[in-house]
Amino acid sequence: MAVTEDHEDHEARPGTGDRQHVVVVGQGHVGLPLALRAAEAGFTVTGIDTDEQRVKRLTAGEAGGVGDVPAERLTAALTSGRYLPTTDYADAAGFDICVITVPVPVRDGVPDRGPIEAAGRAIAPHLRPRATVILESTTAPGTTEDLLRPVLEEGSGLTAGSAFHLGYSPERTDPGNTRWRLENTPKVVSGVNVRSLLAVDGFYARIVRNTVPVSSPRTAELTKLIEDTFRQVNIALVNELATVTGPLGADVHEAIEAAATKPYGFLPFHPGPGVGGHRLPVPHGLLRFAALAQEVNDAMPERVVDRIAAGLDVREKALAGARVLLLGLAYKRNSGDLRESPALAVAALLAARGARVHAVEPYADPARLPADVLCVELTEQEAAAADVVVVTTDHDTFDYTMVARAATYVFDTRDRCRGESVERL
Ligand SMILES: NC(=O)c1ccc[n+]([C@@H]2O[C@H](COP(=O)([O-])OP(=O)(O)OC[C@H]3O[C@@H](n4cnc5c(N)ncnc54)[C@H](O)[C@@H]3O)[C@@H](O)[C@H]2O)c1
Numbered sequence: 001m002a003v004t005e006d007h008e009d010h011e012a013r014p015g016t017g018d019r020q021h022v023v024v025v026g027q028g029h030v031g032l033p034l035a036l037r038a039a040e041a042g043f044t045v046t047g048i049d050t051d052e053q054r055v056k057r058l059t060a061g062e063a064g065g066v067g068d069v070p071a072e073r074l075t076a077a078l079t080s081g082r083y084l085p086t087t088d089y090a091d092a093a094g095f096d097i098c099v100i101t102v103p104v105p106v107r108d109g110v111p112d113r114g115p116i117e118a119a120g121r122a123i124a125p126h127l128r129p130r131a132t133v134i135l136e137s138t139t140a141p142g143t144t145e146d147l148l149r150p151v152l153e154e155g156s157g158l159t160a161g162s163a164f165h166l167g168y169s170p171e172r173t174d175p176g177n178t179r180w181r182l183e184n185t186p187k188v189v190s191g192v193n194v195r196s197l198l199a200v201d202g203f204y205a206r207i208v209r210n211t212v213p214v215s216s217p218r219t220a221e222l223t224k225l226i227e228d229t230f231r232q233v234n235i236a237l238v239n240e241l242a243t244v245t246g247p248l249g250a251d252v253h254e255a256i257e258a259a260a261t262k263p264y265g266f267l268p269f270h271p272g273p274g275v276g277g278h279r280l281p282v283p284h285g286l287l288r289f290a291a292l293a294q295e296v297n298d299a300m301p302e303r304v305v306d307r308i309a310a311g312l313d314v315r316e317k318a319l320a321g322a323r324v325l326l327l328g329l330a331y332k333r334n335s336g337d338l339r340e341s342p343a344l345a346v347a348a349l350l351a352a353r354g355a356r357v358h359a360v361e362p363y364a365d366p367a368r369l370p371a372d373v374l375c376v377e378l379t380e381q382e383a384a385a386a387d388v389v390v391v392t393t394d395h396d397t398f399d400y401t402m403v404a405r406a407a408t409y410v411f412d413t414r415d416r417c418r419g420e421s422v423e424r425l
Helices: 032-040 051-061 071-080 114-126 143-156 194-204 216-247 250-261 288-298 299-315 342-352 379-386 400-406
Strands: 021-025 043-047 083-086 096-102 130-136 165-168 186-190 210-213 324-327 357-362 390-392 409-413 422-424
Touching: 021 032, 021 114, 032 043, 032 071, 032 083, 032 130, 051 194, 071 083, 096 114, 114 130, 114 143, 130 143, 130 194, 143 165, 143 216, 165 194, 165 216, 186 194, 186 216, 194 210, 216 250, 216 288, 288 299, 299 342, 299 390, 324 342, 324 379, 342 357, 379 400, 390 400
Parallel strands: 021 043, 021 096, 043 083, 096 130, 130 165, 186 210, 324 357, 324 390, 390 409, 409 422
Antiparallel strands: none
């Protein structure tokens, strides 16, 4: 099916109900921006989250760096009266559209779809005829139809596809990306039948500029799996290349830039200390590629620390007792998202090997930073006093020229620094 629909005129689409009640389950990096966007588009929005602290903070107008949402945007939604954060599923009563954005945590390599099931059970008693339920969580193909559907049907006594609409639309959040945001990133949409697809598409047509309808929730779920695996595998490929080509004297960064001049069939990915962000819930045994890629990427923090120890050794210094300054702890550039961040793994390994770890992280909530890391501002003195400065996250706000000038030794995992003191991954 894969037809791209352009909704440039979505603000003016008639008959899509300005007073429709939208419930967004999960007010995290995915759910919060979606809830606010829906409120801005004129829907009345209830944002449900089981985390009482998160709801308290949202009610007080504090987004805490979640979903790159600025405080002014949250405050505007709260004061408009069209956005209510709550822990109480009773506030979902009478909803027209419910979007589930709860996480699928990976435990011992196995994705736990329990939160999707729990959200479905909690929302089902509030399901009315003609309402629409959409799953956005990243999950295995089949989850919408085989797991969520029976839970909703059992809890509501209604049938999906006839009494209510059901579909899946994968998330494409990219923390820190100011160019591609929710509203201008094409959204893949699906439904368990054509009527469901139309309902799901009609909702997102008011939220984003372009929708991409596909033939079934399974296909939409697989689309997300392909996108995430593609990223994971390609990062692993360049990480492995960086590891094996270094000793050969070849410059992998320059080679990637050169390869990217090929006008077709190549996309540049860059080496780094790992991947980070939410874990890919690959169904067990489905994708050997993803498992191998994960293994390669998970080994990167250890490789980075080994390289730093070797670099210090050349300078006749030991890692134990060395003062290390990490630039960035978030997993992604210009974001404060610390989840599964490889920079945190690097910090923990350094501390375990006796280094004194200082770090600069301008975006993350200070309360969430590791206790054994001393958080500092990036100054010339701080860079000069370190035995090694490690570029772990390439935030644009860092002054890389100053760092390369002031520091005696820079280990750059993100290819941002140049100079005699700089060693690149
Ligand atoms: N953040 C990203 O960059 C990103 C990108 C693409 C896809 N995703 C996917 O989107 C989904 C959500 O990710 P996120 O980044 O928003 O996670 P998050 O941890 O930031 O937020 C999830 C929220 O859901 C809440 N929650 C958990 N169970 C709940 C329940 N039963 N009822 C109500 N609330 C509940 C949690 O308290 C949390 O606040 C995941 O499946 C993730 O894989 C995330």
